[in-house]
Every structure is written in C-alpha cells, then in structure tokens.
Amino acid sequence: MRIGLGALLGAVSLIAVPALAQTKLTIATVNNGDMIRMQGMTSDFTAKNPGITVEWVTLEENVLRQRVTTDIATKGGQFDVLTIGTYEVPIWAKQNWLVPLDGLGANYDVDDLLPAIRSGISEGGKLYAAPFYGESSFVMYRKDLMEKAGLQMPKEPTWDFIADAAKKMTNTADGTYGICLRGKAGWGENMAFLTAMANSFGARWFNEKWEPEFNGPEWKKTLTFYSQMMKESGPPGASSNGFNENLALFNSGKCGMWIDATVAASFVTNPKESKVHDKVGFAIAPNAGLGKNAGWLWAWNLAVPAGSKKTEAAQKFISWATSKEYTQLVAAKEGWANVPPGTRKSLYANADYQKAAPFAELTAGAINAADPINSTVKPKPYVGVQFAAIPEFQGIGTRVGQAFSGVLAGSTSIDEALASAQSITEREMKRAGYIK
Structure with missing residues (x-):
C-alpha cells in the first residue's frame, strides 16, 4: 500500500506534537458538609481551567490537622492547597510556611471580606489564606x-x-x-x-x-x-x-x-x-x-504551602472556591440558604440570602x-x-x-x-x- 508524502508528514506531525501539560492539584480538606459540597462543584473549576486537574484528600478534622501540620513542618510537599484554621494561618505565615496570596485576581475583592475574619488570616498586611467559610x-x-x-x-x-x-x-x-x-x-x-x-x-x-x-x-x-x-x-x-x-x-x-x-x-x-x-x-x-x-470565632481557610511547586494553579483554585461567583454557583444549584457563610459583607447585604437564611443576622x-x-x-x-x-x-x-x-x-x-x-x-x- 502506497502512502502519499503529505499523509506521511501529517502522521509524523501528529506524533511529534506533545499533549497539553496537565497540572494536578492535591487538596487536603476536612469532611464537613460545605467542603463535601465544594468537591461536587469541582467540574465548574476544571471546565474554566482545562489545564488543571484536582485530587481531593478528605479527612476527619483531627486527622486533617495532624497530617497537614506534619507535612508542612517537614516540607513534605504532599499537598498544593491546605484547608487550615484561623489558629494556624498567622503562626505558619511567620514561619514562612505559607505563600502570600497575591495572585487571587483583580476581581477577587479582598475588601469585601468581613474584617473579623480577614484580620485573623493576615500577617504584616498580607493575606496568607482565603476564607472558605467563617463562623461563631x-x-x-x-x-x-x-x-x-x-x-x-x-x-x-x-x-x-x-x-x-x-x-x-x-x-x-x-x-x-x-x-x-x-x-x-x-x-x-x-x-x-x-x-x-x-x-x-x-x-x-x-x-x-x-x-x-x-x-x-x-x-x-x-x-x-x-x-x-x-x-x-x-x-x-x-x-x-x-x-x-x-x-x-x-x-x-x-x-x-x-x-x-x-x-x-x-x-x-x-x-x-x-x-x-x-x-x-x-x-x-x-x-x-x-x-x-x-x-x-473561626474560619476554615484555603492556603498554599511554601513547599508547593504549583502556586499559580493553587491560587486560581483558591480564588474560585472563595469568590462571590462560587457563592452564586452554590445558590443556583443548592439554594441561597446553603452557600458558605461568614466570610463576605456582600452576602449579608444580599436580600435573597436574608430571606432564605433565618439565621443570617444572628450569625453575622x-x-x-x-x-x-x-x-x-x-x-x-x-x-x-x-x-x-x-x-x-x-x-x-x-x-x-x-x-x-x-x-x-x-x-x-x-x-x-x-x-x-x-x-x-x-x-x-x-x-x-x-x-x-
């Protein structure tokens, strides 16, 4: 069977072009309901970021704390995004264990974060974690x-x-x-x-x-x-x-x-x-x-350990998961009462949320x-x-x-x-x- 030169060159070029490189983010999180819901929404993030895949490691609260602390203290590099609390953020930031979050994007609106929550995850005027939900x-x-x-x-x-x-x-x-x-x-x-x-x-x-x-x-x-x-x-x-x-x-x-x-x-x-x-x-x-x-006063936050080599992709994920747009995504799929609470001023000024959540005013x-x-x-x-x-x-x-x-x-x-x-x-x- 004879193969034309054009077809042969086409076949060679198909072989030679490498597939798009995929960045896999490994995310450690706690087995609480809001985080389980976030995992169910991951396809929205990967659709918007086709070069990034996500692997979840979901653990009971005490186990999560132990695993994450051990990994970050030993520079193990096992995780690219950590779910950590208000307690860890300023302590770990001072030890240079966390990456400052300066890549969340122009539309992130840091000033919309509730002051009580924001102050607990900042160090030296910089945000070292982004709050997924806050609580009293x-x-x-x-x-x-x-x-x-x-x-x-x-x-x-x-x-x-x-x-x-x-x-x-x-x-x-x-x-x-x-x-x-x-x-x-x-x-x-x-x-x-x-x-x-x-x-x-x-x-x-x-x-x-x-x-x-x-x-x-x-x-x-x-x-x-x-x-x-x-x-x-x-x-x-x-x-x-x-x-x-x-x-x-x-x-x-x-x-x-x-x-x-x-x-x-x-x-x-x-x-x-x-x-x-x-x-x-x-x-x-x-x-x-x-x-x-x-x-x-507490918040579960997403942070990037200093040992991660995927900080740009990690910050993209964090920006998505803690944004106003994510809140609207959950509201559209699960109803306003089920959005992650306690992080943004705009949520508590939202008439739809106030109507759906009888606990909103007391929480704020x-x-x-x-x-x-x-x-x-x-x-x-x-x-x-x-x-x-x-x-x-x-x-x-x-x-x-x-x-x-x-x-x-x-x-x-x-x-x-x-x-x-x-x-x-x-x-x-x-x-x-x-x-x-």
Missing part, C-alpha cells in the same frame, strides 16, 4: 420541644436556663436528649467548645504571666457544670461526639439543643438533611452573668461581636477566643482535651482531669520558655 457559635434548639417543656428561649440565655431546659426536654423513653455538646478529644473539637464556655465562666488558659489556671475555681466550675449537664441530659457516648456526630444526632431528632458552630444552621434547616428542619430556632451563645458569652452579629483580644472576663496575654494563638497550643490543647474527654467517658474525675491539665500545660510552657 450559637444555640440551635427545637422550638416544639421547648414549647412542650413550657419554656421560651430568652434573647440572651444563661447557662442555668440551658441546663434547666435540657433536663425538661430530655425524654430517654423516645431517645431524645436535652442537649448535645462536643466531647471528642481535640484542641479544635471539645476544647474549642470548652474554652469558649470557660470564657463565659470567667476562666482563661493563662494569666498575664503565662501561668496556666486549671487549678483555679473558674475552670472547675466550667468542667463541673458541663459534665453534670451532659450526665443528666446528654446522649450516651458523648465523649466520642464532635461536630459531625452531633449534627447527625440533631438532624435525626435526637437533640433538644445543640450549641456549636453557626455554620451548622444551613444543615439543620435543610429539608433534605434534617428531620426537624421546620422546628429549629436560634439564640446567641449562653452566658454566666459575667459579661461574656460562649461564642467563638455573633461573628462581628467575637473579640480575639478581649474574650475573657480577666485580661489575658494571648490572642484567640477558643484557642491561644501560640505554636505550643496545638499539642497542649490536644492533651488537655483528652483529659477532659475522660471525664465524660467516666474514666477520670474532674479533679484528676484539672490536675492533669495544669501539670501538662505548666510543663510545656516552662519548656517553651514562657514561664521560669
């Missing part, structure tokens, strides 16, 4: 069960009211528990909740000399109140329950009240996910009459009211509401969280847990040179 914490409760108990949720509930209501709303015969709270050990799990609660009881992690205060009356009152309330009105196995476990319990109708992240509001009111979606009310986080409530108010500098009754030397923004906190908080989780599990007493927390924290703070 508040009370989510069953209006029908509250009414059945003959009670009305106050505008500013106290802890005494919450404990009394939890008792009255508990019905073990039908498997309904008055209150669901985090018990799973972890500095960002049970200690996020307990630190915020302790703030309202007048406790703090450290006094102004960086000395830990777990041997004081405020922490004892906090832990005693929490464990007693959970013993009387909480679900069995609470020492294993974190955010996702309590969300599942609440949505299945097993909890009268749940005090947790404001981001949960869209899930507990979503008819596709919650059996009690039409019965949920909201109130600000409780107080103990000392002028501080138990609200916190809680985020704006959270004060990382003055979150405790007495002055403190550290920044952070439900954490202390020092590198040592991650390790200390996890070990203290294990001791406190043991109280719920019944494996340790309150006094033993507090003594252990004091000893662990004091030893590490001396080792780090904060105290002599």
